[in-house]
Every structure is written in C-alpha cells, then in structure tokens.
Amino acid sequence: xxxxxxxxxxxxxxxxxxxxxxxxxxxxxxxxxxxxxxxxxxxxxxxxxxxxxxxxxxxxxxxxxxxxxxxxxxxxxxxxxxxxxxxxxxxxxxxxxxxxxxxxxxxxxxxxxxxxxxxxxxxxxxxxxxxxxxxxxxxxxxxxxxxxxxxxxxxxxxxxxx
Amino acid sequence: xxxxxxxxxxxxxxxxxxxxxxxxxxxxxxxxxxxxxxxxxxxxxxxxxxxxxxxxxxxxxxxxxxxxxxxxxxxxxxxxxxxxxxxxxxxxxxxxxxxxxxxxxxxxxxxxxxxxxxxxxxxxxxxxxxxxxxxxxxxxxxxxxxxxxxxxxxxxxxxxxxxxxxxxxxxxxxxxxxxxxxxxxxxxxxxxxxxxxxxxxxxxxxxxxxxxxxxxxxxxxxxxxxxxxxxxxxxxxxxxxxxxxxxxxxxxxxxxxxxxxxxxxxxxxxxxxxxxxxxxxxxxxxxxxxxxxxxxxxxxxxxxxxxxxxxxxxxxxxxxxxxxxxxxxxxxxxxxxxxxxxxxxxxxxxxxxxxxxxxxxxxxxxxxxxxxxxxxxxxxxxxxxxxxxxxxxxxxxxxxxxxxxxxxxxxxxxxxxxxxxxxxxxxxxxxxxxxxxxxxxxxxxxxxxxxxxxxxxxxxxxxxxxxxxxxxxxxxxxxxxxxxxxxxxxxxxxxxxxxxxxxxxxxxxxxxxxxxxxxxxxxxxxxxxxxxxxxxxxxxxxxxxxxxxxxxxxxxxxxxxxxxxxxxxxxxxxxxxxxxxxxxxxxxxxxxxxxxxxxxxxxxxxxxxxxxxxxxxxxxxxxxxxxxxxxxx
Amino acid sequence: xxxxxxxxxxxxxxxxxxxxxxxxxxxxxxxxxxxxxxxxxxxxxxxxxxxxxxxxxxxxxxxxxxxxxxxxxxxxxxxxxxxxxxxxxxxxxxxxxxxx
Numbered sequence: 001x002x003x004x005x006x007x008x009x010x011x012x013x014x015x016x017x018x019x020x021x022x023x024x025x026x027x028x029x030x031x032x033x034x035x036x037x038x039x040x041x042x043x044x045x046x047x048x049x050x051x052x053x054x055x056x057x058x059x060x061x062x063x064x065x066x067x068x069x070x071x072x073x074x075x076x077x078x079x080x081x082x083x084x085x086x087x088x089x090x091x092x093x094x095x096x097x098x099x100x101x102x103x104x105x106x107x108x109x110x111x112x113x114x115x116x117x118x119x120x121x122x123x124x125x126x127x128x129x130x131x132x133x134x135x136x137x138x139x140x141x142x143x144x145x146x147x148x149x150x151x152x153x154x155x156x157x158x159x160x161x162x
Numbered sequence: 163x164x165x166x167x168x169x170x171x172x173x174x175x176x177x178x179x180x181x182x183x184x185x186x187x188x189x190x191x192x193x194x195x196x197x198x199x200x201x202x203x204x205x206x207x208x209x210x211x212x213x214x215x216x217x218x219x220x221x222x223x224x225x226x227x228x229x230x231x232x233x234x235x236x237x238x239x240x241x242x243x244x245x246x247x248x249x250x251x252x253x254x255x256x257x258x259x260x261x262x263x264x265x266x267x268x269x270x271x272x273x274x275x276x277x278x279x280x281x282x283x284x285x286x287x288x289x290x291x292x293x294x295x296x297x298x299x300x301x302x303x304x305x306x307x308x309x310x311x312x313x314x315x316x317x318x319x320x321x322x323x324x325x326x327x328x329x330x331x332x333x334x335x336x337x338x339x340x341x342x343x344x345x346x347x348x349x350x351x352x353x354x355x356x357x358x359x360x361x362x363x364x365x366x367x368x369x370x371x372x373x374x375x376x377x378x379x380x381x382x383x384x385x386x387x388x389x390x391x392x393x394x395x396x397x398x399x400x401x402x403x404x405x406x407x408x409x410x411x412x413x414x415x416x417x418x419x420x421x422x423x424x425x426x427x428x429x430x431x432x433x434x435x436x437x438x439x440x441x442x443x444x445x446x447x448x449x450x451x452x453x454x455x456x457x458x459x460x461x462x463x464x465x466x467x468x469x470x471x472x473x474x475x476x477x478x479x480x481x482x483x484x485x486x487x488x489x490x491x492x493x494x495x496x497x498x499x500x501x502x503x504x505x506x507x508x509x510x511x512x513x514x515x516x517x518x519x520x521x522x523x524x525x526x527x528x529x530x531x532x533x534x535x536x537x538x539x540x541x542x543x544x545x546x547x548x549x550x551x552x553x554x555x556x557x558x559x560x561x562x563x564x565x566x567x568x569x570x571x572x573x574x575x576x577x578x579x580x581x582x583x584x585x586x587x588x589x590x591x592x593x594x595x596x597x598x599x600x601x602x603x604x605x606x607x608x609x610x611x612x613x614x615x616x617x618x619x620x621x622x623x624x625x626x627x628x629x630x631x632x633x634x635x636x637x638x639x640x641x642x643x644x645x646x647x648x649x650x651x652x653x654x655x656x657x658x659x660x661x662x663x664x665x666x667x668x669x670x671x672x673x674x675x676x677x678x679x680x681x682x683x684x685x686x687x688x689x690x691x692x693x694x695x696x697x698x699x700x701x702x703x704x705x706x707x708x709x710x711x712x713x714x715x716x717x718x719x720x721x722x723x724x725x726x727x728x729x730x731x732x733x734x735x736x737x738x739x740x741x742x743x744x745x746x747x748x749x750x751x752x753x754x755x756x757x758x759x760x761x762x763x764x765x766x767x768x769x770x771x772x773x774x775x776x777x778x779x780x781x782x783x784x785x786x787x788x789x790x791x792x793x794x795x
Numbered sequence: 796x797x798x799x800x801x802x803x804x805x806x807x808x809x810x811x812x813x814x815x816x817x818x819x820x821x822x823x824x825x826x827x828x829x830x831x832x833x834x835x836x837x838x839x840x841x842x843x844x845x846x847x848x849x850x851x852x853x854x855x856x857x858x859x860x861x862x863x864x865x866x867x868x869x870x871x872x873x874x875x876x877x878x879x880x881x882x883x884x885x886x887x888x889x890x891x892x893x894x895x
Contacts, residue, residue, distance in 0.1 A: 006797050010805050017809060017832060020825075021816045029825050033832070040835055047802065047846045052854050056838075059861050064831065064868045071872045072824060075879050089780065093818035096783045097811045103790045104807045108800065121851055129855045141862050148866035152873040773894030775826075776887060779817060 013039035037061040048120035167211035167246040168227040171293035178286040185279040197282040205258035220657040223247040245299035253296035263624040268412040270620035288314035301360035319409040331405035338402040342392015349385035383443030390426030407469040411514030419506035448488025452580040455481030459587035491568035493652040498561035505549035508628035512543035531604040538622040542629040549632040551589035552683040557636030589686025597694035802843035809836035823885040
C-alpha cells in the first residue's frame with residue numbers, strides 16, 4: 001500500500017517538475033510547481049513527518065507559490081519565453097547535471113542507512129526540540145522574517161515624487 | 163708622544179664633516195679659518211711626530227698604530243691601522259705643510275667664487291684622503307686613500323661644473339685613473355695571495371724571506387706600477403693631467419703638482435724591496451719614467467697656455483722621480499718629490515697670481531712685460547723657474563742631480579741620457595715661459611691692463627714662503643761627493659729605503675756629472691733667452707721650416723685623438739650596440755613581455771565574466787561536480 | 796516499509812531536474828522557481844535521512860529551511876519586481892551590467 005502511494009506521488013512529482021520545465025507560460029509553470037509541492041508534502045507524510053508535511057503544504061504551496069503567482073500576474077507578460085537559445089550552454093549544463101546525478105547516486109549508495117522504525121514523529125517532539133535545543137535559531141529566524149518583511153516593503157515602495 | 167701621529171688625517175676629516183653638515187650656514191670667514199687651521203694643526207702634529215721620530219731608534223720602525231680590524235672575512239683581513247716611519251714623516255710633512263700654504267692662498271684666490279664653502283670642503287676632504295694614503299700601514303687602507311684622492315681630484319677638477327670642458331676633464335681624470343687602478347687592485351690581490359696580508363711590514367718580511375718568486379714579484383710590481391702610471395700621469399695614462407688644468411689653480415698646485423700625483427712615486431718607494439727584488443720591474447719603471455720625462459718636455463715647448471706648460475712640466479718631473487726609483491735610488495726619487503712639491507706648487511700659485519692680476523687670462527701670447535707690475539709674483543716665479551731648471555744652489559739642482567748621478571752610477575746610460583736631454587728642455591721651456599710672461603713687449607688686452615694689480619698678501623705670502631723653501635729645502639740632501647754624512651735626507655730615509663746597491667763612482671766622475679748637469683741647465687736658459695728676448699724671430703723661422711714637427715708637438719702628438727679613435731669611440735659604439743640589442747630588446751623586452759602576458763591573461767580571464775548569472779551558475783555547477791567528485795573518491 | 800534509499804534517489808532526481816530547469820529557462824521568475832525546486836529536493840533528503848537514522852533534529856532543520864526559503868522568496872520577488880520596473884523585461888539575457 002505504502003509503496004504504491006510512494007510511486008504514485010513520486011511520479012506525479014517528477015511529472016509536475018517536468019511539466020514546469022517544458023511549459024512556456026510562467027503561470028502554468030507556477031501551477032505545476034504547486035502540484036509538485038503538494039506531492040512532496042504527501043511524501044513527507046509517508047516518511048512519518050506529518051507536521052512537516054502540513055507545514056510544507058501551507059507555507060510552500062500555500063504562501064510562497066501564491067507570492068510567485070502574484071508577481072507573475074503583476075509582471076503580466078503577454079507571451080512566454082521559448083527555452084534557451086544558446087545550445088552549448090544547455091548541452092554543457094546537461095552533461096554536468098548528469099555527471100552530478102551519477103556522482104550523487106554513487107554517494108548515496110555508499111551512505112549507511114539504518115533501519116527505519118515505524119511510527120511518525122509527533123509535533124510534540126518537534127516542538128520540544130524547537131524550543132529547547134534550537135531556541136536560538138528559532139528566535140533569530142523570527143528576526144529574519146521581520147527583516148524580510150520590512151525589506152520587501154521598503155524595496156518595492158515607490159519613491160515619493162520630490 | 164710619538165703615538166699621536168694617527169691623528170694627523172682626522173683633523174681635516176673633522177673639518178670636512180663640519181663643513182659638509184653646516185657649511186652653508188657658516189660665514190666665509192669662519193670657513194676660511196677653520197679649513198686652514200685644521201690643516202695647520204695637522205702640520206703641527208706631523209712636526210711633533212717627526213721630531214719624536216728622530217729620537218726613537220731605527221730598529222723600532224715603523225711605529226704602527228692599529229685602530230681596529232676593519233674587514234675580517236675568512237683568511238682575508240684588513241685593519242684600519244697607520245704607520246709612521248721616515249718615509250711617512252716626509253710625505254706627511256709635505257702634504258700638510260704645502261697643503262696649508264695652498265689653503266691660505268686659496269682664501270685669496272677663491273674669494274669671489276660663489277661656491278667658496280664647497281671648495282674648502284673638497285680641499286679638506288682631499289687632505290684627509292691623501293694623509294690616509296701616506297700614513298696607511300697596509301695596502302688596502304692605502305688604496306682607500308688612493309681612491310679618495312682620485313674622487314677629490316674629480317670633484318675639484320670639475321669644480322666649475324657648469325663649464326662643459328671642466329666637467330669633461332673631471333670625468334676624464336677619474337676614468338683614466340680607474341684604468342690604472344685595475345692594475346693596482348690586481349697587484350694588491352696577488353700580494354694577498356702570496357703573502358696572506360697586505361701590511362707593509364708583512365710584505366717586506368715575505369720578500370726578504372724569499373717567499374715570493376722573482377717572476378711573481380715582477381708581475382706584482384708591474385701591476386702596481388700600472389696603477390702608478392694612472393695616478394702619477396706617466397705614459398700611457400698621462401692624458402688626464404693637462405686637461406685637469408680646468409680646475410682652479412690652487413687645486414692644480416696642490417693636487418697635480420705637490421701631492422696626489424706623487425702618490426704613485428710614494429707607493430713605489432714604499433714597496434722598494436719588491437721593486438729591487440724584481441730587477442726587471444725597476445728597469446721598466448726607470449724606462450717609462452725617462453720616456454715620459456722627454457715626451458712631456460717636448461710637448462711643453464709649444465704650449466701657449468701658461469698652466470698647460472706647467473702641467474706637462476709636472477708630468478716630466480714625475481718621470482724623473484720614477485727614474486730615481488727605477489734605478490734603485492728611491493731616496494733620490496723621494497727627494498725630488500719633496501723639492502718638486504715646493505717649486506712646482508710655487509710655480510702654479512704664481513701662475514695663478516698672474517692670472518688673477520690679468521683677470522683670468524692664461525694665454526702667454528697675451529702677456530709680456532709684467533715684471534714691472536707684479537713686484538712679488540715675478541721674483542717668486544723666477545725663483546721657482548730657476549729651481550726647476552736645476553741651477554745650482556737651489557733645491558731642484560740637488561734633487562735632479564742626485565737622480566741623474568744615480569742613474570749613471572747604476573749603469574742605466576740610456577736613461578741618464580734621456581734625463582739629461584729632458585733637463586735642457588726643462589730649462590728651456592721654463593724660461594720661455596718666464597720671458598714670454600714677464601719680459602719683452604707688452605701684448606696685453608687693454609681691458610686686462612686696466613685692472614692689472616698685484617695679488618693680495620694672503621696670496622703673496624705663501625708664494626714667498628714657498629720661494630724660500632725652494633731655495634733652502636735642497637740643503638738637507640747635499641750630494642754624496644761632499645761626504646756620506648752630507649746627504650741628511652738619504653740617511654734619514656735609510657731604515658726604510660736602503661740606498662742603491664752598487665753605485666759608487668769616483669769623485670772625479672761625480673764632479674763631472676754635476677758639471678754636465680749645470681752646464682745643461684744654463685745652456686737651456688741661454689737658448690730661451692736668445693729665442694725669446696734677443697731674437698724673437700728665431701722661433702718663427704724654426705716653425706716655418708719644420709711646420710710638421712711643430713704641429714705634432716703643438717697637438718700633443720695627437721695622442722688624445724688616437725685614444726679616442728682606438729679605445730673610446732669603439733667602446734662607446736660597442737656599448738650603444740649592446741644597449742640597443744640587449745638592454746632594450748632583451749631586458750626591456752622580457753619586462754614588457756611579462757607585463758603584456760599578464761595583461762593578456764587578465765583579458766582572457768575577464769572574458770569569463772560575462773555578466774550573465776547563468777554562466778556564473780554554470781561555473782558553480784562545475785565546481786560542485788568537482789567537489790563532490792573529490793569527496794567521493 | 797519503503798527503504799530510505801528510494802527517497803534519496805527521488806531527491807537527487809528532483810535536484811538535478813531543478814538544475815536543468817535553471818539552465819533551460821530564460822526568465823528570472825522561472826529560474827527562481829527552479830531554485831525552489833532544488834531547496835525542496837534537499838528538504839526531502841533531510842526528512843528521508845531523519846527517518847532512517849531516527850534523528851528528529853533533521854525535521855527541525857527542514858522547518859528552518861522552509862522558513863528561510865520563504866523569507867528569501869519574499870525578498871527575491873521584490874527584487875525581481877524592481878528589475879522589471881527598471882528594465883521593463885525579465886529576460887536574463889539582458890541582465891549583463893556586471894560584465895567584465
């Protein structure tokens with residue numbers, strides 16, 4: 001059962017990413033990406049991390065991609081752009097990407113993966129860690145978010161006409 | 163008391179230092195007093211040391227004062243140490259004594275010069291270097307002084323450096339000197355190889371101990387003598403001395419008459435054991451000296467510049483000194499050095515006085531009849547001329563005669579004959595100078611005649627003092643015919659300079675030789691008298707008859723032109739070729755090449771900076787691939 | 796039980812796909828989206844390894860990654876907007892003022 005779910009979700013995910021690459025319309029690319037993120041959320045759930053799954057869907061699919069779509073709509077390009085013209089950069093990057101793929105697979109092969117016990121991780125466990133061991137990063141992150149917030153507003157604000 | 167002699171060089175050194183640091187701020191009067199006083203103090207110290215030397219027994223010669231070890235590199239070492247013995251005493255007294263008089267004279271001569279302080283700085287520096295040279299106890303320190311006087315000669319000859327001819331003359335002097343110094347340095351190095359030290363005492367011990375082969379000794383002696391030909395203006399390196407007359411006249415008197423040019427003679431005398439041991443070297447020295455004496459005397463015959471006559475005369479007289487040293491009569495050579503210092507510097511200073519009176523004129527064709535106007539300059543000049551001509555009872559006679567007699571006694575008849583011929587020429591050209599300048603018709607420029615005046619006392623008193631010594635200085639070296647004891651000079655120098663080995667002539671022969679010298683001198687004077695006073699048309703007729711010879715002599719045998727064509731120009735051309743083909747092409751090329759290569763690589767690399775983020779990320783990707791690859795394997 | 800290796804493989808594939816996407820696309824927005832893909836691939840790897848080593852900290856790390864990615868997305872999009880305002884286009888070929 002779980003395996004079937006896994007293969008379904010992973011196929012859809014990869015398919016969505018491929019669709020995002022192939023699509024010429026940015027809005028379609030964004031929507032494909034939303035699909036991919038939702039699948040990822042499902043995969044997180046399969047891995048026994050329900051909290052993270054939900055966070056992924058809410059924040060990534062729900063907030064970040066919405067931001068993307070807002071900006072796409074604001075930029076309002078009439079037509080999409082065809083893919084890259086310069087052939088050799090694509091070729092080189094494909095080659096390198098494949099090489100990287102192989103290397104990483106090899107690396108992963110050598111990784112020691114222990115037996116994964118059953119059961120998912122409850123939010124309680126994550127919360128415990130978050131507010132004790134990782135308290136400091138947590139607080140810093142909050143400052144980071146404020147900075148991003150203020151920064152985004154200041155950056156985009158139209159200058160007052162003198 | 164005898165140990166204070168090492169202070170002799172340092173008094174003028176101190177004065178030089180003060181003048182270098184503060185000279186500009188000091189008033190002229192202070193500079194004059196300080197410069198002259200420092201040399202005078204040196205003279206007093208030299209005198210005291212000399213007197214105390216007389217009291218010490220000869221076995222303790224030389225008295226050495228080692229200040230400190232200057233260079234110590236493995237087996238090579240040289241000390242800053244001075245020595246005092248009769249030879250050093252004579253040289254030190256001459257340098258400081260005559261030097262002092264010339265300093266005083268300069269106060270008057272250079273009074274209107276705008277670089278007054280610089281002049282005295284250089285003059286004091288020169289005195290310091292010369293004293294180091296004569297008081298050094300090893301060859302390395304002597305060489306320091308040797309180079310020092312060469313430097314001061316360059317500085318002082320080119321004193322009026324705005325004049326092209328003066329600057330060139332200074333350069334010429336230094337470069338020609340340098341050529342001689344190459345031989346000198348080689349000589350010092352060989353001595354070092356042979357003896358292991360350059361201290362004179364050690365070298366003399368090695369020679370008398372037979373540690374040096376005769377051939378080696380000859381080689382060293384010749385090399386050292388090459389240095390002497392450069393410094394003392396002998397063939398073939400004499401060419402700088404006539405040009406050196408571009409410098410102020412007191413400089414010519416001090417450096418190119420009394421002291422610096424005599425350094426070569428001093429050096430040969432100091433190394434007398436070496437030269438005697440290698441008989442060949444001595445012969446070469448005597449021959450070169452004799453040839454130079456004649457050669458220079460012939461050139462003096464035709465010069466119209468009053469200082470040039472004296473310059474060639476100096477070269478000629480130095481030749482005599484080398485004759486003396488070469489035949490083994492080193493004491494006679496030094497004796498002539500000593501008397502020559504007096505009358506030659508007197509002649510130069512008096513010539514300077516004449517030039518000063520005529521507002522700088524030095525062409526004898528524009529002089530004449532000056533003896534009425536210069537009551538001090540004329541008599542002193544005359545005394546100097548009589549002395550150099552070798553007229554009896556003045557100093558020049560005693561010293562020149564000593565040399566010629568010894569040359570004959572040693573069997574060097576050719577040298578003796580050349581010396582005798584030189585003596586006639588000497589008398590002739592000196593009195594030609596006297597008659598053209600002071601007697602006969604006045605051929606003065608009207609402007610000069612208007613300002614004609616005798617020189618101030620500060621200039622005439624040194625003249626008088628030098629004239630006095632030109633007369634009496636010879637009496638310390640009376641000829642041996644009058645008894646062995648009579649030659650005080652030679653006896654004084656005996657512990658340092660053994661008298662010439664064979665060299666005993668019969669009394670009759672000695673008196674004959676003396677009479678021949680006297681006759682020759684008087685003959686020269688008489689001929690000059692006839693040529694320039696009685697019948698002035700004779701010189702013109704002679705020139706008309708043998709214009710070729712006259713031109714040859716007047717143009718100094720075209721030696722300078724020959725040197726220029728054969729040596730100087732090829733070297734200059736050669737260095738230009740090397741400059742273009744090596745310096746510019748290779749060295750600059752390499753430099754510029756590496757610069758342009760760097761630029762090239764820079765431009766190539768900057769092609770990577772396209773400004774496109776995608777390309778940069780491509781590079782990131784590449785880097786990531788490499789790093790993961792490395793981590794994997 | 797699904798072996799963690801499968802998830803790792805998926806994560807790697809997603810990562811490489813993200814790289815390819817970055818190079819293929821020509822406008823800023825989609826390139827930025829490719830970066831987000833890569834981040835998520837890394838997140839997946841983290842969670843997979845968290846499961847296999849029973850290491851809960853990894854999930855907390857993923858939490859932070861998501862947060863920071865959100866902040867970064869906000870700022871990045873603001874900049875893209877500014878660029879669009881300036882240059883009236885978001886084609887990356889035209890952004891070469893850092894040339895040389």
